[in-house]
Amino acid sequence: QLQLQESGPGLVKPSETLSLTCTVSGGSITSKNYYWGWIRQPPGKGLEFIGSIYYSGNTYFNPSLKSRVTISVDTSKNKFSLNLRSVTAADTAVYYCARQRATRDSYFDPWGHGTLVTVSS
Amino acid sequence: QSVLTQPPSTSGTPGQRVTISCSGSSSNIGSNSVSWYQQLPGTAPKLLIYTNNQRPSGVPDRFSGSKSGTSASLAISGLQSEDEADYYCAAWDDSLNGPVFGGGTKLT
Numbered sequence: 001q002l003q004l005q006e007s008g009p010g011l012v013k014p015s016e017t018l019s020l021t022c023t024v025s026g027g028s029i030t031s032k033n034y035y036w037g038w039i040r041q042p043p044g045k046g047l048e049f050i051g052s053i054y055y056s057g058n059t060y061f062n063p064s065l066k067s068r069v070t071i072s073v074d075t076s077k078n079k080f081s082l083n084l085r086s087v088t089a090a091d092t093a094v095y096y097c098a099r100q101r102a103t104r105d106s107y108f109d110p111w112g113h114g115t116l117v118t119v120s121s
Numbered sequence: 122q123s124v125l126t127q128p129p130s131t132s133g134t135p136g137q138r139v140t141i142s143c144s145g146s147s148s149n150i151g152s153n154s155v156s157w158y159q160q161l162p163g164t165a166p167k168l169l170i171y172t173n174n175q176r177p178s179g180v181p182d183r184f185s186g187s188k189s190g191t192s193a194s195l196a197i198s199g200l201q202s203e204d205e206a207d208y209y210c211a212a213w214d215d216s217l218n219g220p221v222f223g224g225g226t227k228l229t
Contacts (some may be wrong), residue, residue: 039222046123046153047166047209047222048157062221096165106220107156109177111169 002027004112012083012091018084018117022097029078030055034102036080037108038071040093048093052100053080087119103120124149125210126222132144138198141226145191149217149221155193155214157186160207160225169208170195197228205229 007022022036028038037052051061053071057118061069070083084091095114126144133139157170168177170186170215173193185196193212198203210223 028213037220046225047211049220050223051224052219062219063217085178093145101171102213104152105154105172107154107168107170107171108158108220111165111167114165 002099004099004110005039006095006097006112006115008115010116011120012087014088014119015086015119018082018087018091018099020082020095020115020117021043022080022082023114024078024080024099028074029073029080032100035102037098037100038082038090038110039098039108041096041114042090042093046062050082050084050095054102065085072078089119091117092119093117123224124214124217124221125212127210127223127226128206130222130227130229133197133200135200135202137200138196139200139228140197141195141208141210141228143193143195143223145193145212145221147191148186148216149212149214150189150193151191152215155186155188155210155212157184157193157195158209159213160209162206199215
């Protein structure tokens, strides 16, 4: 059974870089037809797509975050990572990683449990 | 402001049938498939419906999805107390070249 697990600091200072890793188990990150994505949810608010990566390194991002986001993949460790630069309090959210179907018939399944990242000095 | 529009809340009584709407445009729902997610309190979202009306294994057939034009709907029949959750729709957006979500609907 495929499982995803987010990890990383729960507290980041303003203007610094938020870094998270998603470890994939029970399946290979090199599976064809799937991207690996990041989605966030500010406290009490809805879901926001951040970006996704294919095992080959191909990426695409939410235009509103693109200038601050980097997503990378490590196929040898079955992991992919998120870097969000120059964070502010508005970036405080639960961050989820999920597998994403790599077509316009796009959906996310399964999801990690999520990790809360607070931006505060 | 979310790209896909959902009612903020809805309610029902046990055994009742409720529907949740999701309105979009020609660049998203109008030309691509819709998925639905259930988020129980304090947990991660879970895929409920994909490709407009397909249920993953393990999802009860009380849950059904449909799409018409630039709108989609999630129907829940035989409502149960454990269905109390937030529900989100999503679809690929050709203009943004990525997936977009609705703002979510809280079912009480």
